[in-house]
Amino acid sequence: MDEQLSVLAQAAVSKKRQDDEALALYWEYIQSGGQADFIPQAYYLLYTAWYAQQRADSLHKLVDSACQRNFVDVEVLSFLADREFQAERYQNSLKLYDRLLTLKALDAKSYQQLKLACFKQKPFDDFINLLLQRCLHDVADDEAIVKFLFSQYLLHERFTFAPTAPPIYQAVLAREPENLNAHQALSECYYRQGKYELAIEEGETGLHYEKHHPDILATLAKAHYELKEYGKVVTCCRDALSRRPGRSDMQVLLGVVYAHNALTTTDAVKIYQAALKSDAQNLLIRLALFRAYLRKLQLNEAIEECEQIEMLLTEMYDTSHREFQRIIKEMINEYERTIRRVPEELPLYLVTAKLYEDIGHFHKALVYYRTLLELPLDSKHLQTLITLLEKLSSFEVQNPHLYLYLGLLYHKVGRHHDAKLAFRVVMYSNLDEREVDDILVRHDRSIWQYPPVLVILAHHRIVTKDILEGLIQTFQEPDREDWNGVLWVFQELYDIDDLLVELRQLIRWDNFSEVYQQIITLLVYNGSPHAIKIIYELLSHPEENIRLEALNALIQMEQPLADQCLAEASYDNPHPDIRLEITGYYSQVPTEHATDILLSMLHDEAPHIRLYAIQALQKRDVQAGNFREVLFTEQNPAVKVEIVRLLAHLQNPEEWIYLVHLLNDVVAQRVEEGKMHAGKMYNRLKQLIVHSQDDEEAELLSTLIQAAGSLRLEEGIYSLATIAEHDRSQQLRLEAIEAIGRIGSSRGITVLKNILHSSSESQEIRAVAEETLDILFKENPL
8 A cells, every 4th residue: 555645544534534635535545455443434534424415326335345345343334334224225234234243243223223124125135035034043033024034935936935935934834823825835845845745744734724725735736746646636636726717737737647647538638728728838738638639539639739749849859859759659659549440531641651751760651651542532632642752752762662652643643744754763673562563553554654664564574465565665755764764674574475576566667776786685685586586687677787786696696596597698688798797707617517608608799708708718628629610600800819829729739720721711811802912012012001900800810820830830831821922911921931930841941932032022021031941941951
């Protein structure tokens, strides 16, 4: 504390100054905790000055300061308390009396003033209650305080049943045993403290003075209820209600007792209804009323009550909460019991299903919706059922039968597109066989108009001629999703022979080109003679892709009949592309049968097929005699070339003579056609320019020349000499000269000399002729 402040304040106190400057010094001095010797005088001077100035706010602060600090001057505190009491500032006076009470410094006058201040201070609060209780502790038989507290406790509910209340009630009853209010209040206190036996004892004591006191009866009813003495509860409640008919707590308690005992009488229903007017959120009573309505078959009332219970449960609990689940299951049990009594009541099924949905048992809900399908439904119920099932579908219920039922309902109300879409959802599902039979077969066969329904039936092995025809007719419609479903189920029906009959129709339709791959695959899976025959027919289809797909299918089947069909197609099929593919196939098959097929294909009308066949035969062990006729009848030079190469490759001397014959024929033909002249070089050059580009026999002749040379066919010397001397192709002449050399016969010497003696020969011809002549001289010395 500031020493100067202390000196100034003490000086002012000693002079008892009460001017504003001194008052400010006193207040600052008190707040700073000055010396105790001067503090009481400072409080006195401040209080008397502010009291005279009527500064109420400053006086409040001063009183608070005196009560809160360690201020123990009883004389000053008593002075302040008395002055505040006289000024009717009871709040301040009570604070000061509380301080004196703590210091145990209350005299008789102060005690009386304390009581009066408590009695007059409004409102009655905890502080006043505490002060009076402390007074009673010191003066236990103060009747005035007891009566005052009793009156205030009854007026203020927060004190009525407080821990301090029972002693007051007991004190009142000690003086006034017939005081019913005290009996009732004390009994209620015991009840709220869980002392039920004491509550009953006290209540029954009070009833000695008034037999049907409604408040005492109410307390007794509650106490008996806690002790599970329900018979006494009912008696007390009824007695209380007879005196006060509208008492809501008794109506509710009586309803609760009836609910605990599951009463469903008409009287119980009235009790429940009355109780719910006062306690609309009482689930126990609502459940009892719901149960009573159902037992009496008051279905509309029961359903309304059920909706109220659901609303309450939703507000109170999460749907996964144990209590929510328990109550819903309890209502479900009641509904199911009622359904067994009146199975014709449609609303019961709907509500039961809805309750199952609330607890997440969607499959069980669906069972009830399914049951409704067997009952006669009017338009309203149909729409209601559709709405509920649509709601279930939005929950992603993993039960395909849901869409089966929706499809049927859509069909019944004429929503055909929606029906088709619903059936399509489960088109690929494995459904219960009995459900399929009941819904799609026995129920209403008009739903067979939807392709997905036919798919479902076929998938579950319900296959009739009508169903197969309907499946095939799907391909006449534009919906490709339906096509996919039909193709999918056909994979399961591949072994049904009747399906093949229907598939023949599809082959003739234009849209077969979009599904031919799947259909041909089915035929392969079937593998029957009938299926193979159909595939064989497809080899003649106008579209190339289909023909090729069918051919690949026959090749893969590896069955005798399939191979027979391939063999027939190799010469019967009107399409060269197929015959060519067959040739390619057999070229890869190393069997004697394949070789025979290839030999037969040497007579195919298409040159490129004959060429492919002869090329394939070159890699096989075949008899040369197979080619003799072809060698002379074949008109295509390229094919002939390959035949010549094949015969040369066979290394069979007996067949070589045919090559010589062919060589002689070709040379003779060239001579006849004027392709050989012995004229001057100018004429040869002119013919070379004119004919070199279109000579179709050049390659054949070249091959024959090379064969004659490599096989040393002396019989061909004459034809070779003719070519060497007279052919218009210089290349052929060169090859002929070289072939003569390879043969090594002396018969070729004369030809070579003639060439060397001709002045019109080119330098290249002369050089090759000289080289070849040297070879012949070496091999044929004179």
